[in-house]
Amino acid sequence: MDHILVAKNVSKTYGDYTALRNISLEIPTNCIYGLLGPNGAGKTSFIRIINQITHPDVGEVLFNGEPLAPHHIALIGYLPEERGLYKSMKVGEQALYLAQLKGLSKAEAKTRLKYWFDRLDIGDWWNKKVQELSKGMAQKIQFIVTVLHEPKLLIFDEPFSGFDPINANLIKDEILQLKENGTSIIFSTHRMESVEELCEYIALIHKSEKILDGKLSEIKKAYKNNIFNIGLQAEKDAHGLLKNLEEKFNILSSHIDLAENQLDFKVQLTNSNTAGVLTELSGMANINRFEETIPSANDIFIQTVNNKDNGK
Amino acid sequence: MASKIGLIIRREYLAKVRNRSFVVMTILSPMLIVGMIVLIAYLTKVNDDETRVVAVLNESSFFMEEFQPTKNLSFVQFEGIGLEEAKDSTNALEYYGLLYLPNEQNVEKTANATYLFTKDNPNTNITQKLESIFQRQLRQDRLQKLGVSSEQFSTVEAPFEINLATFEGEKSMKGINEIKAVIGGGFGYAIMMFIIIYGGFVMRSVIEEKTSRIIEVIISSVKPFQLMLGKIIGTSLAGLTQFTIWIISASILLTLAVMLFGIDLAQLSGDSPMPAGPMGAGMSQIEGMDSEMLLYAQEILDIPWGLLIVSFFIYFVLGYLIYSSIYAAIGAAVDNETDTQQFIFPIILPLMLAIYVGFFSVFSNPHGPIAVAFSLFPLTSPIVMLMRLPGGIGEGGVPLWQFLTSVGVLIVTFLGIVTLAAKIYRTGILMYGKKPTYKELVKWLKY
Numbered sequence: 001m002d003h004i005l006v007a008k009n010v011s012k013t014y015g016d017y018t019a020l021r022n023i024s025l026e027i028p029t030n031c032i033y034g035l036l037g038p039n040g041a042g043k044t045s046f047i048r049i050i051n052q053i054t055h056p057d058v059g060e061v062l063f064n065g066e067p068l069a070p071h072h073i074a075l076i077g078y079l080p081e082e083r084g085l086y087k088s089m090k091v092g093e094q095a096l097y098l099a100q101l102k103g104l105s106k107a108e109a110k111t112r113l114k115y116w117f118d119r120l121d122i123g124d125w126w127n128k129k130v131q132e133l134s135k136g137m138a139q140k141i142q143f144i145v146t147v148l149h150e151p152k153l154l155i156f157d158e159p160f161s162g163f164d165p166i167n168a169n170l171i172k173d174e175i176l177q178l179k180e181n182g183t184s185i186i187f188s189t190h191r192m193e194s195v196e197e198l199c200e201y202i203a204l205i206h207k208s209e210k211i212l213d214g215k216l217s218e219i220k221k222a223y224k225n226n227i228f229n230i231g232l233q234a235e236k237d238a239h240g241l242l243k244n245l246e247e248k249f250n251i252l253s254s255h256i257d258l259a260e261n262q263l264d265f266k267v268q269l270t271n272s273n274t275a276g277v278l279t280e281l282s283g284m285a286n287i288n289r290f291e292e293t294i295p296s297a298n299d300i301f302i303q304t305v306n307n308k309d310n311g312k
Numbered sequence: 313m314a315s316k317i318g319l320i321i322r323r324e325y326l327a328k329v330r331n332r333s334f335v336v337m338t339i340l341s342p343m344l345i346v347g348m349i350v351l352i353a354y355l356t357k358v359n360d361d362e363t364r365v366v367a368v369l370n371e372s373s374f375f376m377e378e379f380q381p382t383k384n385l386s387f388v389q390f391e392g393i394g395l396e397e398a399k400d401s402t403n404a405l406e407y408y409g410l411l412y413l414p415n416e417q418n419v420e421k422t423a424n425a426t427y428l429f430t431k432d433n434p435n436t437n438i439t440q441k442l443e444s445i446f447q448r449q450l451r452q453d454r455l456q457k458l459g460v461s462s463e464q465f466s467t468v469e470a471p472f473e474i475n476l477a478t479f480e481g482e483k484s485m486k487g488i489n490e491i492k493a494v495i496g497g498g499f500g501y502a503i504m505m506f507i508i509i510y511g512g513f514v515m516r517s518v519i520e521e522k523t524s525r526i527i528e529v530i531i532s533s534v535k536p537f538q539l540m541l542g543k544i545i546g547t548s549l550a551g552l553t554q555f556t557i558w559i560i561s562a563s564i565l566l567t568l569a570v571m572l573f574g575i576d577l578a579q580l581s582g583d584s585p586m587p588a589g590p591m592g593a594g595m596s597q598i599e600g601m602d603s604e605m606l607l608y609a610q611e612i613l614d615i616p617w618g619l620l621i622v623s624f625f626i627y628f629v630l631g632y633l634i635y636s637s638i639y640a641a642i643g644a645a646v647d648n649e650t651d652t653q654q655f656i657f658p659i660i661l662p663l664m665l666a667i668y669v670g671f672f673s674v675f676s677n678p679h680g681p682i683a684v685a686f687s688l689f690p691l692t693s694p695i696v697m698l699m700r701l702p703g704g705i706g707e708g709g710v711p712l713w714q715f716l717t718s719v720g721v722l723i724v725t726f727l728g729i730v731t732l733a734a735k736i737y738r739t740g741i742l743m744y745g746k747k748p749t750y751k752e753l754v755k756w757l758k759y
Contacts, residue, residue, distance in 0.1 A: 015755050051532040053742070078532040082744065084525030089327065100319050101533040142529070 002029040003062075004153050004184040005050065010059035012045055019045035020056070021208045027186065027201070032179055034199035034216070035188040036297055041205040043188045044081060047155055050186075051078050064152070074103040077151035081158040081188075083142050085130045092126035095145055102149040109148065116144040120170070136167050143171055147178060154178065155186045160194055172198070192297040204301050211304050216297070223295045223303065226269040227252065231289030232281065234261045241285060248280070264289070316534050317542045324546025328513065329553060338554050342562035350569050364408040364438060369398040371415040372422040378445050379411075385441055387411075399429060409434060411442065419453040492615060492678070492702035497671055499624045500695035504663045507632055510551040511639035511659075514544055515652065518643030518741070527741045536738040544636045615702045623701055623715075630722045631694030635659065637733035644740030645748045645756075666692035674699040684714060690725035693718045732757060 005027040012020040020042045027033045035043050048054045049061060052068060061068045063075070086094055092113065099109035117123045120140050130138060139162055147154060156175070160168045175198070179185055187195045196202075196216070203213035212219065234241045238256045241263055245251060254265035263285070269277060274290075281287055295303070328334055368379055369390040379387040388407065390398045395412055402410040409430035416422040423446050428434060452465050460468070518540075521527040530539060642655040666686060673682040678700045687697040687710070697718050703709035739756040746752070 015758065048742070053528075053531050053536075073533060076532070078529075080525075080528035080532070082525045082528050084527075084529070086327070086526055087520075087524055088331070097319065097323050098529065098533070101316060101530065145529070 003027060004029045004064060005186075006062040006065075007046070007049075008060045008062070010046070010049060010056045010061060012049065012054065012056050018208050020049075023059070023205070023210050025203055025210065025213060027184065029184050030179065030182050031200045032175075032185045032187060032195075032198050034192075034195050034202040034297070035186055035205065036190070036192045036195075036202055036301065037205035038190050041190075042208040043190075043205055044157060045208075046205070047078070047080075047157055047186070047188055050153075050155065051076060074149060075152045077102075077146040077149065077154045079142060079146040079154075079156045079159060081161070083139075085138055085141060087129070087131040089130060090126070091128050091130060091133070091141055094130065095141060095148070098145045099148050104149050112148050113144070116148060120144065120174075135162050136164055139163055139171075140167065143174070147174075151183065153184045153186065155188070157188045158190075159187065160189075160191075192301065196297045202297060204297075204304060206301075206305055206308075211308055212300070219300060220294055223300045224272070224292065225295070226272050227293045228267050228269060228274070228277075229289065229291050229293055230265055230267060230281070230287065232263045232265075232284070233286040233288050234263055235285065236261065238263045244284065249277075266293070317538050317545075320534065320539055320542025321546040321549065324517065324543050325549050327517075328547055328550035334550070334554070338557050339561075342558050342565055345562055346565040346569055349566065364435075365405075366428075366438070366442075367398065367402045367405070367407045367410045368413070369393070369395065369410060370413045372413045373415070374419045374422050375413060375445075375449060378449055382441065385438060402429070403431070408438065419449060423450055491612065495612075495615065496620070496674070496699035496702045497667075499620065499698040500670060501667060503624075503628050503631055503694050503698070504667055506548075506551060506555070506628070507635045507663065508660065510547050510632070511636045513547045513551070514636045515639040515643035516649065517543055517547065518640050518737070519646065519649060519652075522644065522647065522741055522744070531741065536741060537734045540637065540640050540734060540737050544633065544640060548632060548636070616704045619705060620698070620701055624698060626719060627694035627698055627722070630719075630726050634690070634722075634726050634729050635663075637730045637737075641733035641736040641740065641753075644737040645743075645753060646740075647744065647747075651747060662689075662691035663695070666695035670696040670699045678703055679710070688714065688718050688721060690722045693722055 003026050005025070007023055007025040010020055010023045011018070023042075023046060035046065037043055045054070049056050050063075050068070052070065052073060063069075063072045066072075089097075095113050096106065096109050099113065100106060104112070114123075117126065120143075122137070122140060125133070125137070125141075130141075133141070146156075154175075159171065159175075163171060175185060187199060189195050199216055201214065202216050202219065204211050232241065238258065238261050242251075242254055242256065242265070245265070245267075250268040252266040252268055254263065256263050274292075278287070278290065281290075363381075363384055363386055365386050365388055367388045367390055370376070379389075381387060388405075390401065390410075393401070398410055398412070409428055412427045412429065413422055414425045416425055426446070428439065428442060452462065455465055455468070456462070521530070534542075638659055642652055642659075645655070646652050669682060669686055669692070673680055673686070674696065677683060683696065683700060686692045687700055697710070697715070700710050701715075705712055705715050735757050736753055740748070
């Protein structure tokens, strides 16, 4: 598999503070990669290294197989978490300026901007000053400026903060479209649920260290803990049914709806062999729900952190 | 790379010159300055035109011819009235005061018994003028008693000026050092003002980028150093534009004002910079004045203007780059302008020191130890050295080694300071919400 970005044992310290400790990552080409972790974990420090804003003290970063070099800047698009625009500058002029800084010619930048302004339906903003725009409007401009030079790698740091739901969806669709067109994308966020559905690969960063990375589906598989949510339609006595079940299974929690004689419970199985359990249950009542709980990235994160802390 | 700096310079320049307050300042300042000059000239004229009238009641037989009107002071003689009447008349006629000379036997006694009556405390100028009239008369009187005739007295009174010459035998002149220092000081002062004004612009521009959070977007496209350099150059070009517009429009306005209001600009400079030659009598002396004026003109033409302008350029560029990169670093270190105070004072200090020490020590001795030290020290040399340079380089002027050392030290300092400032800048622009201390800044240097 091709990798757009490979980090090898990257460390970065600021004075006494270690921002990144021995981070190694492989980000496959043309996928959406989630860089997850709480605030202050080191995500932004890592992104700044990719953008060559800072340089690692130790370690190496490869872009498309080559050591990171200044000419790669034109191939990367970065939407920072702390983002803004010049307030007193006109929208069009500002977008042109930022695009030219990324290496586009003026004419080329103008053509592409026109396309994007029309696409996001903001064509008439060209001569407005940024201070007249709302925060969401400004974010659209920032998004356009980030993707305008058609970078091979796009980095979004907390992309959806500040967007209203409609615009957030619009941007999400645009990002998916960009991925379709072959762009590799890194999402960095501490709100893991917001990007979980988009990411194929994730890395969890905690206290300057990478604690977990890989394909999201595989990680989830590995973190399944044989907990199932089951719903049973009892014939008469739901309480009696629960009592019976409690003798056989490790019931974690339960809920009984007496009016409907409905029993819902969460059970911890010893292995993932569900066939036997299903047979047994179907002898006792009607099964109207049987599903495995898939841990969220957040659950996995918490579990990993706990395991790690306990392990120490 | 270079084209990116070009883009940044262009943006910074346009952002600055399109700024409304910048435009207003550019247009308004020359008007204000010329308006002020016109106003001052007008007020000076009004002030000078006021002639004070002092009534004289002379009961003595002396001082009959002495009270001659001068530019601001004239006299009215009262005769045949008593002191009280004279006082009343003085009041009624709104004269400035009444000078009363009682009838005494001799000049000495008359003078001692003389009183000046005024409504309020008298103006020092008036009393001094009156005193000098009496003093001259008294001196003449005393000398006469010693047997000196009035003709002899005139000869004795003839003023004297020492002849000045350099060792090379050229005639040298009083005040020429001051004139030269003032010319150099003008250049130095322009540099200081430029640094303070446009350094401040650079700083505010950096703070704006930080607070608007655009900095991180830009920093992912260009190196912080490029941004800093582009910003400093763009801002200074805007400043030069402003200066040029000021100079051109101010001179046009001033010419117009002179034509319209007929203001005598020489009046403004107060006593003309040339020390008044031996005024008094004799055509020969007036001719002497002319030749002296020519010598002064010659001296001013002899000031190495080419050297001065070239070195102004060198010191201006290096000095401005040093200071504005410090300003940029300060802007990067803070989150808002109110936090800048503690850092700005130490910057302005050497500038002020340069101006004041420069003016005092270079005025009195352009090549004295203090003047030399300050013209070598890199943070003051752009100003102080320019004050010394009108004397030329080499014999009679700044020794060549001092000039070269000064420029050399300045270049080395420039490289050092820009490197350090760039480090603080690079770290500072990505730091939010931290109130930096000096200790913190030193730490940033090591990142």
